Amino acid sequence: ISPFHLQRTFKEWVGISPKRFLQFLTINNARALLRESRTVLEAAWGSGLSGPARLHDLFIAVDAVTPGEFKNMGRRLLFYHAVFPTPFGRVLMAAGERGLCFMGFYSHGQADVYADMLRRFPRATFKEDTSFLTPYYRSVFLKEPTLERLPLFLKGTNFQIKVWEALMRIPEGAVCSYGDLARVIGKPGAGRAVGSAVGANPVSYLIPCHRVIQRMGIFGNYHWGSARKKAILLWEAHHR
Structure with a gap:
């Protein structure tokens, strides 16, 4: 496939150029995304976790x-x-x-x-x-x-279910850190336990564990592949 056709196919699928895609993957961009997401997350989590989660409508x-x-x-x-x-x-x-x-x-x-x-x-x-x-x-x-x-x-422990329910309140296109997630479920300081619960998620994409990244802007691991995690995040950022 020629470079021209590769770029055109890539842009049709993702919505942006390969160059912009590579820029999205930088630590600085991830940190900026974390900062931009805070207001959205505060609104999403502000009413607690008792309401229903949603996908599209x-x-x-x-x-x-x-x-x-x-x-x-x-x-x-x-x-x-x-x-x-x-x-x-x-x-x-x-x-x-x-x-x-x-x-x-x-x-x-x-x-x-x-x-x-x-x-x-x-x-x-x-x-x-x-x-x-x-x-x-x-x-x-x-x-x-x-x-x-x-x-x-x-199928999960009470703690895991609580973490998964909190994950479903993270809006499409937003990200949070493990510390943010620990605080919203009322367990500040339990970042490691939250990380284990995130990694045990049985329903990829729908329970969006891919929207959790490290506080320093590192995308981190993903049970179904770190490259796939970045692809999903980029897709969501440009198709919300």
């Missing part, structure tokens, strides 16, 4: 597993899974009657992301069913109103 409802379901690791639960294309690579999605329980990206082999899905509910039954997951996919990635509400069925 869609309400997101969180249903956590019961203590019994947590203890027996999903025994007697049935989930359906399917793979779909996205702007950020292929995504494996899984859901049951109570909502979406897993969403993970991958670029090459499927083995790791399938193992990641199965370890969340090791005693549950998983069956492939594209039709069951299609409404979720179309609502999340195609922004089509195929669902009136988007239910999430999450």
